[in-house]
Amino acid sequence: MTSSPELAGRLGRPTPTPFGPLSRPPELASTIDTSGLVDADGGLVDRAIFTDHQIYQQELRRVFAPSWLFLAHTDQFRRPGDFFGTYMGEDPVIVTMDRNRKIRAYLNSCRHRGARVCRADAGTTRNFTCTYHGWSYGLDGGLVSVPNKAGYPDGFDTADWGLVEVPLIDSHRGLIFGTWNPQAPSLSEALGTMAWYMDAMLDHDGSGTEVVGGVHKWVLDGNWKLAAEQFATDWYHVNMSHASALMLLSPEGKGPRDEIVHRSGRQYADPNGHGAGFPVHPRNRFDAQPVHQWFDYDAARARLGDARVEGPLTNGHATVFPNFSYLPVNGSVRVWHPKGPDRMEVWAWTLVDRSMPDDVKEAQRLYNLRTFGPSGVFEQDDGENWSEVQAISRGFVTNSVPLNYQMGLGSEREDGRYPGLTSELYSDSAGRAFYRRWQRLMNTPAWYEGDV
Numbered sequence: 001m002t003s004s005p006e007l008a009g010r011l012g013r014p015t016p017t018p019f020g021p022l023s024r025p026p027e028l029a030s031t032i033d034t035s036g037l038v039d040a041d042g043g044l045v046d047r048a049i050f051t052d053h054q055i056y057q058q059e060l061r062r063v064f065a066p067s068w069l070f071l072a073h074t075d076q077f078r079r080p081g082d083f084f085g086t087y088m089g090e091d092p093v094i095v096t097m098d099r100n101r102k103i104r105a106y107l108n109s110c111r112h113r114g115a116r117v118c119r120a121d122a123g124t125t126r127n128f129t130c131t132y133h134g135w136s137y138g139l140d141g142g143l144v145s146v147p148n149k150a151g152y153p154d155g156f157d158t159a160d161w162g163l164v165e166v167p168l169i170d171s172h173r174g175l176i177f178g179t180w181n182p183q184a185p186s187l188s189e190a191l192g193t194m195a196w197y198m199d200a201m202l203d204h205d206g207s208g209t210e211v212v213g214g215v216h217k218w219v220l221d222g223n224w225k226l227a228a229e230q231f232a233t234d235w236y237h238v239n240m241s242h243a244s245a246l247m248l249l250s251p252e253g254k255g256p257r258d259e260i261v262h263r264s265g266r267q268y269a270d271p272n273g274h275g276a277g278f279p280v281h282p283r284n285r286f287d288a289q290p291v292h293q294w295f296d297y298d299a300a301r302a303r304l305g306d307a308r309v310e311g312p313l314t315n316g317h318a319t320v321f322p323n324f325s326y327l328p329v330n331g332s333v334r335v336w337h338p339k340g341p342d343r344m345e346v347w348a349w350t351l352v353d354r355s356m357p358d359d360v361k362e363a364q365r366l367y368n369l370r371t372f373g374p375s376g377v378f379e380q381d382d383g384e385n386w387s388e389v390q391a392i393s394r395g396f397v398t399n400s401v402p403l404n405y406q407m408g409l410g411s412e413r414e415d416g417r418y419p420g421l422t423s424e425l426y427s428d429s430a431g432r433a434f435y436r437r438w439q440r441l442m443n444t445p446a447w448y449e450g451d452v
């Protein structure tokens with residue numbers, strides 16, 4: 001992935017299409033210089049980045065297309081032909097296991113007239129057959145059958161008309177990511193130090209994680225970045241936005257205990273735009289009682305170290321840039337699929353340790369459902385806030401007033417305990433890192449734009 005500052009200055013070039021021999025006129029993909037819309041050093045953001053349609057189109061081209069994006073969990077693919085349909089940005093893709101048990105992903109769009117070749121959410125198949133005219137593709141993406149093939153000219157070769165394949169697929173402890181960018185850095189480079197924080201959720205005991213309860217999907221009015229940045233950087237809202245939910249969960253029903261609402265902790269800001277925040281306490285624990293009772297905290301300390309067990313292993317929030325987020329105490333992982341500048345679709349999985357007994361897995365599933373499922377007591381508070389922010393942001397004056405991301409400005413440091421740059425838990429540090437990364441990508445020609 002190119003991100004050099006010298007490239008960032010050369011804007012306004014036509015953006016060629018990534019695939020195919022046709023030539024697209026530049027007017028279809030004009031480029032906006034976004035350097036004036038984000039001041040990461042000063043902690044200011046222009047609201048146009050949440051509302052403008054042209055900026056949104058540029059995001060799809062320059063943020064989503066070149067980045068590693070979360071696709072699925074390896075547990076969803078147990079035998080050849082298992083498939084799962086998802087999105088990369090707004091591009092529909094099929095993720096599947098081929099006959100050699102390799103995980104591959106294809107653009108879910110027929111090479112004939114562009115219909116989806118797979119309309120099911122998930123399942124098992126031998127072929128992907130388009131229901132429009134019947135072109136059929138194998139698990140390796142190859143075009144294997146064309147009705148009335150004799151009607152095509154001699155030069156027509158099915159080998160030229162296979163599904164468009166996602167060139168790079170990789171996984172990190174069960175989480176499968178893909179990128180359209182054939183020149184992208186490796187997934188482990190892209191995750192960098194963030195992997196240390198992710199492993200606090202994914203590597204409790206070496207057994208790995210699995211999915212329980214399928215994938216929950218719901219639609220929210222709001223720009224996808226509102227959710228992604230909140231999960232990267234925002235513990236600040238917890239006391240206020242979730243006050244009623246915290247009261248509900250407090251033992252006496254009186255109100256959240258002081259240690260819950262005024263905890264100290266750290267917030268990690270990653271140079272690639274990832275972020276994580278977590279309270280730090282020697283007795284951090286899982287909230288679901290059966291999970292807490294089953295979990296071997298001493299073994300986890302030996303495996304992952306005290307810092308992770310006392311911080312990011314249980315409570316907290318995190319985003320892997322651009323649109324994958326998780327909540328470790330719940331085992332909730334989710335993608336914020338963009339659906340235009342003012343709408344997102346949330347897709348959420350519940351992960352549990354493979355080693356958990358069934359009743360503990362069930363307890364974790366129910367706990368996550370009740371708190372951060374589509375009707376969960378916390379989830380609804382968050383969705384309400386994002387929709388509220390979005391609903392008024394089309395007003396011209398409203399949209400012209402910059403937003404404040406200045407909490408903890410300049411406080412980032414290496415604290416000797418948590419790797420990378422961290423600040424206090426209550427901080428906008430990871431939010432600034434998120435938008436710094438976003439802005440850099442928006443102003444950097446993507447791989448298909450050539451050696452500009």
Ligand code: FES
Pocket residue numbers: 110111112113114115130131132133134135
């Ligand atoms: S669009 Fe798929 S066969 Fe025609």
Ligand SMILES: [Fe+2]
Pocket residue numbers: 237238241242378381382
């Ligand atoms: Fe929240």
